[in-house]
Amino acid sequence: ADVVETAQFSAWMRRYADVIHENAGLLTELDSAIGDADHGSNMDRGMTAVVAALDGAEFASAAELFKKVGMTLVSSVGGASGPLYGTFFLRFGGKLGDGPVDAATLGDALHAGVDGIVQRGKAAVGDKTMIDAWVPALEAYDAAQADGLDVALRAAAEAGARGRDAATPLVAHKGRASYLGERSAGHQDPGATSTVLLLETAAATLG
Numbered sequence: 001a002d003v004v005e006t007a008q009f010s011a012w013m014r015r016y017a018d019v020i021h022e023n024a025g026l027l028t029e030l031d032s033a034i035g036d037a038d039h040g041s042n043m044d045r046g047m048t049a050v051v052a053a054l055d056g057a058e059f060a061s062a063a064e065l066f067k068k069v070g071m072t073l074v075s076s077v078g079g080a081s082g083p084l085y086g087t088f089f090l091r092f093g094g095k096l097g098d099g100p101v102d103a104a105t106l107g108d109a110l111h112a113g114v115d116g117i118v119q120r121g122k123a124a125v126g127d128k129t130m131i132d133a134w135v136p137a138l139e140a141y142d143a144a145q146a147d148g149l150d151v152a153l154r155a156a157a158e159a160g161a162r163g164r165d166a167a168t169p170l171v172a173h174k175g176r177a178s179y180l181g182e183r184s185a186g187h188q189d190p191g192a193t194s195t196v197l198l199l200e201t202a203a204a205t206l207g
């Protein structure tokens with residue numbers, strides 16, 4: 001489709017909650033190698049709370065929906081990922097406006113969300129965080145945007161996965177993984193992994 005309706009955004013969040021639940025074991029296993037073994041349980045708890053908050057609620061706009069999503073993640077996830085994803089969704093929603101969302105507006109919203117993650121976490125590409133998935137995903141989205149949001153979201157998910165994989169050999173410079181120094185190299189980043197799941201579910205539900 002050419003535009004995203006508000007109902008599709010809530011379908012995205014429900015699908016993401018399901019996929020996070022299915023992948024919670026994997027995410028926690030990745031975090032056990034270079035963190036504190038809680039990324040799966042953090043994200044699962046957060047997205048379960050998001051679904052509970054969406055159930056039975058009515059939202060006048062996508063902005064309101066994502067305000068709820070973001071605030072729920074900030075308040076229910078104690079780890080680094082809660083405030084980072086929470087900020088993403090708050091900033092993302094803030095750019096969506098009232099009506100159906102076109103490819104350009106969706107791109108602006110994705111950029112605003114990622115700018116929020118960077119402001120909060122101060123990570124750059126190469127630091128081995130979720131930013132290593134997000135930045136190439138945005139570049140791919142921008143490059144494909146003229147082909148429609150369907151194509152652009154799929155390109156973003158694929159580029160995000162390549163960015164996630166490119167970060168695996170790197171030494172972490174932000175977050176708990178950085179405490180390991182050189183020993184963080186050779187391990188896939190949990191947050192980059194959950195970010196790719198978010199992008200893949202976006203391509204599946206919003207396109």
Ligand code: ADP
Pocket residue numbers: 031035036038039042043078079080081082084117120121122123128129130131174175176189190191192
């Ligand atoms: P915690 O590290 O507090 O236990 P999680 O395990 O839920 O939190 O999340 C870890 C993930 O958060 C990492 O894999 C990384 O992708 C991401 N992360 C950590 N610090 C930052 C940061 N400063 N900027 C961006 N992402 C970060």
Ligand code: MG
Pocket residue numbers: 031035036037038039079176
């Ligand atoms: Mg952790």
Ligand code: MG
Pocket residue numbers: 036038079080
């Ligand atoms: Mg933790």
